[in-house]
Amino acid sequence: MGWFSSDIDTFEELFIHTLQDIYYAEHQIKKAMPDMIEKASDAELKKGFRMHLKQTDGQIKRLDRVFKLMKSVPQGTKCPAIDGIIEEANEIAGEIENKTILNAALIAAAQAVEHYEITRYGTLVAWARLIGRADVAKILNMTLKEEKATDKKLGGIAKRKINKKAAATKLKKPTKAEQAENAMLVAAAGIPAI
Numbered sequence: 001m002g003w004f005s006s007d008i009d010t011f012e013e014l015f016i017h018t019l020q021d022i023y024y025a026e027h028q029i030k031k032a033m034p035d036m037i038e039k040a041s042d043a044e045l046k047k048g049f050r051m052h053l054k055q056t057d058g059q060i061k062r063l064d065r066v067f068k069l070m071k072s073v074p075q076g077t078k079c080p081a082i083d084g085i086i087e088e089a090n091e092i093a094g095e096i097e098n099k100t101i102l103n104a105a106l107i108a109a110a111q112a113v114e115h116y117e118i119t120r121y122g123t124l125v126a127w128a129r130l131i132g133r134a135d136v137a138k139i140l141n142m143t144l145k146e147e148k149a150t151d152k153k154l155g156g157i158a159k160r161k162i163n164k165k166a167a168a169t170k171l172k173k174p175t176k177a178e179q180a181e182n183a184m185l186v187a188a189a190g191i192p193a194i
């Protein structure tokens, strides 16, 4: 429950609450994406992220329209799930130096975001139909299709090249000092003769 939300008593209120949840999520995604675009070093991935950022703007506009159709004020409610997904993505990206590995991590994080959106929009489309709002369901379904297409596209790039390149990445050759240190550690951890 968000700070500014009232209690949920009806199915329609639950629908509006979920709408506010994805509204908040889309705004957080919009804020997080420029950083992902900057970090991606594969041209196709960068382009894909850029395109989805544009789509995200359109998706927010669609949500504004849906709020209006529902005679509700467009507003977000804090969604800890998307905050967690984005926080985890930032944390892992901060730990990766290798650009090829980073691309694989970025795709994995972006797909986690897409899957979250797919589950939310999937629910909203089904619920909109149940409350007799086929008009709203139709609009939300357009976004659902975009999220699914994005997930598929990212999965395709990952499978076709990014993951293969990441898997082929070899560890950096240790320096002489590191080799000496490793040798000392191995000797120190040597199994004593029985």
Ligand SMILES: [Fe+2]
Binding pocket: 026, 029, 056, 059, 117, 147
């Ligand atoms: Fe989205």
Ligand SMILES: [Fe+2]
Binding pocket: 052, 113, 114, 117, 147, 150
């Ligand atoms: Fe998305």
